[in-house]
Amino acid sequence: MTPAARVAAAAEILDVILGGEPAEKALTGWARGSRYAGSKDRASVRDHVFQALRCMRSYAALGGGEDVTGRSLMLGAMRAEGADLAGIFSGEGHAPAPLSEDELAGGRAPEAGAEACDMPEWLWPALEAALGEGAAAEASLMRERADVFLRVNPLYGTVAEAQAALAEEGVVSEAHPLSEMALKVVEGARRVRLTHAFEDGLIELQDAASQAVVDWLPLEGAMRVLDYCAGGGGKSLAIAARSDAKIVATDIAPERMKDLPERATRAGASITVTSLEDLSAEDCFDFVLCDAPCSGSGAWRRSPAGKWQLTEERLIELCDTQVDVLKSASHHVSEAGQLAYVTCSLLRVENEDVVARFEALAPEWSCTAQQRWLPSAGGDGFFGAIFTRK
Ligand SMILES: C[S@@+](CC[C@H](N)C(=O)[O-])C[C@H]1O[C@@H](n2cnc3c(N)ncnc32)[C@H](O)[C@@H]1O
Numbered sequence: 386m387t388p389a390a391r392v393a394a395a396a397e398i399l400d401v402i403l404g405g406e407p408a409e410k411a412l413t414g415w416a417r418g419s420r421y422a423g424s425k426d427r428a429s430v431r432d433h434v435f436q437a438l439r440c441m442r443s444y445a446a447l448g449g450g451e452d453v454t455g456r457s458l459m460l461g462a463m464r465a466e467g468a469d470l471a472g473i474f475s476g477e478g479h480a481p482a483p484l485s486e487d488e489l490a491g492g493r494a495p496e497a498g499a500e501a502c503d504m505p506e507w508l509w510p511a512l513e514a515a516l517g518e519g520a521a522a523e524a525s526l527m528r529e530r531a532d533v534f535l536r537v538n539p540l541y542g543t544v545a546e547a548q549a550a551l552a553e554e555g556v557v558s559e560a561h562p563l564s565e566m567a568l569k570v571v572e573g574a575r576r577v578r579l580t581h582a583f584e585d586g587l588i589e590l591q592d593a594a595s596q597a598v599v600d601w602l603p604l605e606g607a608m609r610v611l612d613y614c615a616g617g618g619g620k621s622l623a624i625a626a627r628s629d630a631k632i633v634a635t636d637i638a639p640e641r642m643k644d645l646p647e648r649a650t651r652a653g654a655s656i657t658v659t660s661l662e663d664l665s666a667e668d669c670f671d672f673v674l675c676d677a678p679c680s681g682s683g684a685w686r687r688s689p690a691g692k693w694q695l696t697e698e699r700l701i702e703l704c705d706t707q708v709d710v711l712k713s714a715s716h717h718v719s720e721a722g723q724l725a726y727v728t729c730s731l732l733r734v735e736n737e738d739v740v741a742r743f744e745a746l747a748p749e750w751s752c753t754a755q756q757r758w759l760p761s762a763g764g765d766g767f768f769g770a771i772f773t774r775k
Contacts, residue, residue: 386426389473389480392459394419394426395433396481399455408438408690428575432530437462438689440528442500449491456481457488464492497521503528507697508682508732515733519759523731526760531686533574534764536591537566538626540653544568547587554580563593563764564600566626586651591619592684594764598727599623601756601769604630607671607722611635611664613714614676618645618656620727625654630671633657635664669719677707679728679735683758683766704734704742711743715750715772724750724772729765736768749774 386394394415401411412434416427437444437458444461445453459481463473476483495501499509502524513520535558537547548558548568557572568588570577582588599620604610607630612621615634622645625632634656636642642658649656659667680700685692711726718724726743728735740752750772758767 386422386429387478387480388429389475390478391426391429391433392463392473393479393481394422394430395437396455396459398430398434399437399458401455402434402438402690403453403455408434433459433462435689436530438693439530439686440465440503441689441693442503443495443528446495446500447492449488449493460484460488461492501525503692505692505695508692508695511732511734512682515731515736516759519761523760523766527685527689527692529686531592531684531765532763533570533577534561534591534593534596535568535570535577535588536564536596536623536626537568538587538589538652539566540626541585541587547582550582550587551577551580554582556580556582561593561763563758563762564596567591567593567596569593569763584651586653589619589622589648589652591623592687592765594683594758594762594767595619595729596623597758597762597764598756598767598769599627602672602674602725603723603754603771604628604672609633609668609670609672609719611667611670611673611714611717612676613673613717614678614710615645615658616641616676618642618648618658620674620676621645621656622648622652622654624674625649625652625656631655631657633659633664633667633670635659635661637661664717667717669722670717671719671722672725673714673718673722674725674727675710675714676727677710677739679703679707679730680732681729682731682735683729683760683768686760687765700732700734704739707735707739708742708746711739711772712747715747718774720774726770726772728768730768731759731766736770740770743772751775 398415444458447464448457448461450457474481474484499506537544555573558568561567561569610630610632612634615636621634681691754771756769760766
């Protein structure tokens, strides 16, 4: 496919996404019907689509027109890149149709603030409240593609050994200050899952800040650890890599944990997966982690559709769920144990405010530590709080 044909394909897929289809489904549907597209074409089209989703508001402004369409977004994207518009919108072969006079005359610079930072307008005050003067800089980072990070599994080798093994298979990486075990992939990211280092459990894919959060957890002395919102088990596996504790993983949606036993086996980790119902048969835990469901606002570079799907109502619902999750999880903490609350959100309402709400509801608990990881540190945005009984 020519570069212009890739732009046309991205516009077509974006129209499907704007019509309500999830991004991954729209991309898969297009790939199935486009057997002529090679792996490089598919990767390039995917990059266009995700970049347009990250920068939807600013590209729509640059693209112009009354309605946001795949074509207007890709026109905005090409303007943002300073591309040769006549060369792309040539109408030749599979290139997009030539630009109309209106399209040529349309488009404007995005307004500073929410639009230029590609954030929903309604959310901007909350971001400013949480991030102060850094709001524009942090939010703007969400307009960029996330780096790919690996976590080295110390059970199977050192960071240097992992780097060497990966390099032999064409994956170049470098250490990252967010975590001792984190490697940032600088070349060959698409090959990671095919490497022996991955298949043999020497490395896992995990965001560097997600690793930093687990490094920060005061797990010393804990014999029994519960991952209360385990999902795919990323945190459980990172805990297993740094603790000898018995680890139990649970989640309200057990199907989310379906790959965890296989991932644990690959990593040489022992993790017991259980349903919330069966958790009552377990003794209390020395440490309970709630990696709570949240807006995901700290990880919107990875899941950009999330920022346009979030509504004020949904955010309120999420905050209530977070307080409920903390309350339920707290019943599984032993008398002298600790409870951790983690989100990948940048918003105060999901972080500091939830801490305050939980303390008000459960006055026997008090927050003893809080930490924030900002996207400017290189990884996703995260928040963590530790509670102990008074
Ligand atoms: C942020 S994700 C967890 C990610 C995971 N810890 C990881 O590192 O890969 C939040 C998880 O909380 C789960 N969840 C939502 N409500 C819950 C509840 N009331 N009790 C337990 N888990 C819940 C969701 O199903 C989801 O898997």
